[in-house]
Amino acid sequence: MSALKVDALSKSFGGLRVTADVSLTVEPGERRLIIGPNGAGKTTLFNLITGELAPDSGSILLFDRDITQLPSRRRAHFGMARTYQIITLFPRDTIVRNVCLALLGLSPLRWNPVAAFDRQHRLFERARAALARVGLSHIADRPLSQTSYGEQRRVEIAMALAQNPKVLLLDEPFAGLSIDERREVNQLLFAIPRDVTVVMIEHNMDVALEFADRITLLGTRAEVVADPRTREVYLGA
Amino acid sequence: MSSITPRRAAIGIALILLITLPAWVGNPYYINISSQILLFAVFALALNVLVGYAGLVSLGHAGLFATAGYAGALMLQAGYGHFAADGVAILVALLAAAVFGVLALRSTGIGFLMITLALGQIVWGVAYRWASLTNGDNGVNVTTRPRPFGLSLANADSFYYATLLIFLAAVASMAVFIRSPFGASLCGTRDQARRMNALGYNVWLTRFLAFLFSGFWSGIAGLLFIYYTNFISPQVASLQTSAEVLLMVISGGTATLLGPIAGAAIVVIMKNVVSAYVERWNLVLGVIFVAIITFMPEGLVPGSVRLWRMGWRAFRDRGRANVLRNVSEPPS
Numbered sequence: 001m002s003a004l005k006v007d008a009l010s011k012s013f014g015g016l017r018v019t020a021d022v023s024l025t026v027e028p029g030e031r032r033l034i035i036g037p038n039g040a041g042k043t044t045l046f047n048l049i050t051g052e053l054a055p056d057s058g059s060i061l062l063f064d065r066d067i068t069q070l071p072s073r074r075r076a077h078f079g080m081a082r083t084y085q086i087i088t089l090f091p092r093d094t095i096v097r098n099v100c101l102a103l104l105g106l107s108p109l110r111w112n113p114v115a116a117f118d119r120q121h122r123l124f125e126r127a128r129a130a131l132a133r134v135g136l137s138h139i140a141d142r143p144l145s146q147t148s149y150g151e152q153r154r155v156e157i158a159m160a161l162a163q164n165p166k167v168l169l170l171d172e173p174f175a176g177l178s179i180d181e182r183r184e185v186n187q188l189l190f191a192i193p194r195d196v197t198v199v200m201i202e203h204n205m206d207v208a209l210e211f212a213d214r215i216t217l218l219g220t221r222a223e224v225v226a227d228p229r230t231r232e233v234y235l236g237a
Numbered sequence: 238m239s240s241i242t243p244r245r246a247a248i249g250i251a252l253i254l255l256i257t258l259p260a261w262v263g264n265p266y267y268i269n270i271s272s273q274i275l276l277f278a279v280f281a282l283a284l285n286v287l288v289g290y291a292g293l294v295s296l297g298h299a300g301l302f303a304t305a306g307y308a309g310a311l312m313l314q315a316g317y318g319h320f321a322a323d324g325v326a327i328l329v330a331l332l333a334a335a336v337f338g339v340l341a342l343r344s345t346g347i348g349f350l351m352i353t354l355a356l357g358q359i360v361w362g363v364a365y366r367w368a369s370l371t372n373g374d375n376g377v378n379v380t381t382r383p384r385p386f387g388l389s390l391a392n393a394d395s396f397y398y399a400t401l402l403i404f405l406a407a408v409a410s411m412a413v414f415i416r417s418p419f420g421a422s423l424c425g426t427r428d429q430a431r432r433m434n435a436l437g438y439n440v441w442l443t444r445f446l447a448f449l450f451s452g453f454w455s456g457i458a459g460l461l462f463i464y465y466t467n468f469i470s471p472q473v474a475s476l477q478t479s480a481e482v483l484l485m486v487i488s489g490g491t492a493t494l495l496g497p498i499a500g501a502a503i504v505v506i507m508k509n510v511v512s513a514y515v516e517r518w519n520l521v522l523g524v525i526f527v528a529i530i531t532f533m534p535e536g537l538v539p540g541s542v543r544l545w546r547m548g549w550r551a552f553r554d555r556g557r558a559n560v561l562r563n564v565s566e567p568p569s
Contacts, residue, residue: 050435076437088432090425101425104418105436113419113450120418163436 001064003028003197004049004167009058011041011048018044019055024216026167028063029194033212034201040218042201043085046169049199050082051075062167077106079166083156085175085201089144095155096140099127102159130162131155134188150181157188168192170200174207182207255401265393269465272397274505275404276461281485281497282411283454288483289492290415291447292427294350296479297337297357298455303474304360305330305456306463310377311370319383327456333360334452338445345430357479364471376470379463390464400461407454411494414450423447424492488529490536499537 004026011019018041026032036042047053049060051072059068067075090098100123104110109120118124131140134154139147144155153173160168173189174182186207192198202208209215259268280302287293308329312322341352364371371377382390390396414420425433426440434440463469472478481504489500503525512518533540 052431052435072434073437073439076435082435084432088429090428090432092424092428097421101421101433102436104422105433105438107418109418110422110438111419111446113414113417115418116416117418117421118416159436 001028002026002061003030003063004199005061005064006045006049007059007061009045009048009060010056011044011053012056019048022058022218026197026199028197030197031211031213032197032199033208033215034199034218035203035205035208035215036218042218043171045218046082046171046199046201049169050080076163079164080169081160081163081165081167082169083160083171083173085171087149087152087156089152089155089159091145092143094141094143095136095147095151096124096127096131098144098155099130099158099162100124102162103127103130106163127162130158133161133191134158135184150177150184153177153181154185154188157185161192165196167197167199170198170202172201172203174202174204186211259394259397268393268397270505270509272393272400272465273509274502275397275400276458276465277482277485277505278498278501279404279407279454279461280458280482281489281501282407282494283451283458284482285486285491285493285497286411286414286447286451286454288486289496290420290423290427291444293341293345293444293448294483295337295341295353295451296350296476296483297341297353297355297360298451298482299474299476299478300353300357300360301330301333301337301452301455302459302462302478302482303364303469303471304333305459306469306473307364307371307377309460310379310463310469313379313381314377319381323383323460326460327453330452330456330459331449334449334455335445337452338448342441342444342448354476354479357474357476361471361474361476364474371471374471376468379467379469382464382467396465400465403457403461407457408494408498410454415494419443419446484526488526488537490538490540493536493538496536496538503537 002025004024006022006024009019009022010017018039020041022041022045024032034042034045044053048055051067051070051074055068059066061067062075062078062080065078067078070078090101093101100117100120103123103126107123109115109123128137128140131137134157136151136154136158139151144152147155153176157170157173160170170189173185177185182204189198189200189211200208200211258271262268262271280298284295284298287295305326309322309326312325313319317325337353337356340356341349344352365373367373382396384390385399388395390399415424422433422438422443426438426443430440433443459473462473485500485504486497487500488503489498490496504522507518507522507525511521515521529537529540533544535543
């Protein structure tokens, strides 16, 4: 049984065929790196896998369950979580409340209109535990708008991890980070237990290659992939 | 837990003022104006659920307000009792809100606004044109007020207290709602709908339920309105009513509890009190809105809080500066 199986997936925007017949199989616990030039359709592939976009053809299987037609929100309940390349957080709330919203998304409590959200101590404890994993405990109560870009990147990851996903999709988790911050994020990615399958889009080859078990190159044309210079540019070999 | 904080003290004082209002206002005319403020505050609070917490600007809420009003008035005219009429009116308001919600929530932003505007205009059109049902432009008279537990609501004082009770219930329900996990979910759909979807939330259903909640209190406000004026006409369903209640919310401050209440007070006082002295009261209202938007774009209540804090900080820092100056000056 594979964790994630994408079969002959295609998506066009008008005349532009962004995802053309993409197939890939990710085994449980695997760390898969997806690389490719700008415009190769890496983020589009993520949007198709998470259901934010509907594919024109092809299928997506999550642990042998066909989720191609499943709405995006349901996929979260089946153990899929993602982070965004462009930070997509709740700037008006504190960091811990951001993570609480991630936890609340999978809890029936989210429909409760009479309980006090701030008194859901178990929820907040779990959120603080998730923040501890990414090293942000000390600023958990700070409004998100008063945190640095690097910290917000880690909040993104904390929110995804808090949901205890089976498959975690990371869209450029190192984008825009300093060398020190990259090291910190790298450490926390390595600390993710092996029962979580991780698929990652990343351009920072030094950190990404170390992390990945296998690599998928999304290219616009097969000859680009086959060209030895591609190998040289990406792998330095 | 039971310590007296400034916030609690303010709430306590406000409650005492509201409860004793008939005693210190005296004049029944002004007591009636107060009832009107409270009933429009309920309406504005209802709209604020969508505008403030869901980030969905509706310009058709008069449709819901008037639907409940007409349903109640027509039931009473047909000879039903107040209990049945009010119950049906609230159900009809919820049904109308469900229809509005299903149609308008296909979109957000300007699209949502335009669909609600169109739906509101349809209600107005029905009220105006379907004369055999609604009596057209002549409107429907409501001859009696309900007598809950045998208490007459005929005079200004008793009607004020009934309105106050419902107003407080509305405020309490809003306060509980926005602090709840569902309220947090709703605010999340306002700030980052895409993320909420990916996190497992049903964004559409969250917004739809908020729309029903908003429709419920709009319907209650519509019922209070027909009992207050003893009359309903198509004018109530007009775009002007929708725009006025939206102005109440925006001028007072969206996504706050106090804002819509303050907004309702301003608009009702302008319409009723200032119009007695100034012929062009609409102009005065316009100038006030322009001033609010210029100096407090976030609305009157959050804006006042901000200006107060700025003033307080300046005052405090000047005090500190004086202290520093005293310290740094050499002793003579």
